[in-house]
Amino acid sequence: MSQETMSNHFAQLARSYDELRNPDTALRESVEMLVAAGDLRGRHTLDIGCGTGRILSILARDYSVHGWGIDASGEMLAVARANLPKHINVQQATAESLPFPDQFFERVYMTMVVHLLDRTRTFSEIARVLQAGGRLAIITTDPDSLAESWMASLFPSYPSIDAARFPSGITLEQELAESGFTQCQHVIVNSARSYGKAEALNKLRQRFVSTLSLLPEDEFQAGLVRAERELPDPVEYTVSSLLVSAQRAG
Numbered sequence: 001m002s003q004e005t006m007s008n009h010f011a012q013l014a015r016s017y018d019e020l021r022n023p024d025t026a027l028r029e030s031v032e033m034l035v036a037a038g039d040l041r042g043r044h045t046l047d048i049g050c051g052t053g054r055i056l057s058i059l060a061r062d063y064s065v066h067g068w069g070i071d072a073s074g075e076m077l078a079v080a081r082a083n084l085p086k087h088i089n090v091q092q093a094t095a096e097s098l099p100f101p102d103q104f105f106e107r108v109y110m111t112m113v114v115h116l117l118d119r120t121r122t123f124s125e126i127a128r129v130l131q132a133g134g135r136l137a138i139i140t141t142d143p144d145s146l147a148e149s150w151m152a153s154l155f156p157s158y159p160s161i162d163a164a165r166f167p168s169g170i171t172l173e174q175e176l177a178e179s180g181f182t183q184c185q186h187v188i189v190n191s192a193r194s195y196g197k198a199e200a201l202n203k204l205r206q207r208f209v210s211t212l213s214l215l216p217e218d219e220f221q222a223g224l225v226r227a228e229r230e231l232p233d234p235v236e237y238t239v240s241s242l243l244v245s246a247q248r249a250g
């Protein structure tokens, strides 16, 4: 995804992002996975690609996390600044060039961002800003599940576009090991989800995931017409998340 396409996508989505993305129960599941895999409770922690700050906000309130966030999008950060308590520091920066001194953090995490980054540069930066023994947790989509997405039957290119973007658990483990991490592990977590048809159509029309901004326009429009005609009510499906954890070598 080019920098310009990504920047436009998140600029347009920023104000409706929290309403369009995971419902509260799914968000809570993600937070619990991060806290367990990253041992985040009470830690000095960086959220890379923090977006609207919805995860940082829960971590600070319920898990005493001393949170910091960075994001490439000024529009997403404007929403985060409006939502987050003032003591949580968020700033505009890229994952590939983190504006922090060496070993500044005890913990780093990222959710639904790793498919948008230069991973070699980002993992090297995370290794630099993490203390020895510090932990990293990543949540992303399991690429093996893409063909089963409820959107795959509407947009034929959907699985191949995302297969080229989303790394597997094995790939992430190997890349992290090469970047100075040990104890690299991954697990797949399956969760049932359901949307009403009207809600699903609204998500599609607003291109609630970046893949929809990467489809050829004629395919996107044809998929919308098909969705109006063919989607069941409710839309029920399973999300397969990939949870990766690793420790900065000492």
Ligand SMILES: C[S@@+](CC[C@H](N)C(=O)[O-])C[C@H]1O[C@@H](n2cnc3c(N)ncnc32)[C@H](O)[C@@H]1O
Residues within 6 Å of the ligand: 006, 010, 048, 049, 050, 051, 052, 054, 055, 070, 071, 072, 073, 076, 093, 094, 095, 096, 110, 111, 112, 113, 116, 117, 118
């Ligand atoms: C799908 S959103 C996820 C936001 C948040 N992590 C969440 O789970 O709600 C992806 C975010 O990553 C940010 N992003 C994309 N590429 C980035 C980069 N290279 N460095 C920092 N942030 C980036 C985007 O601006 C966007 O806010």
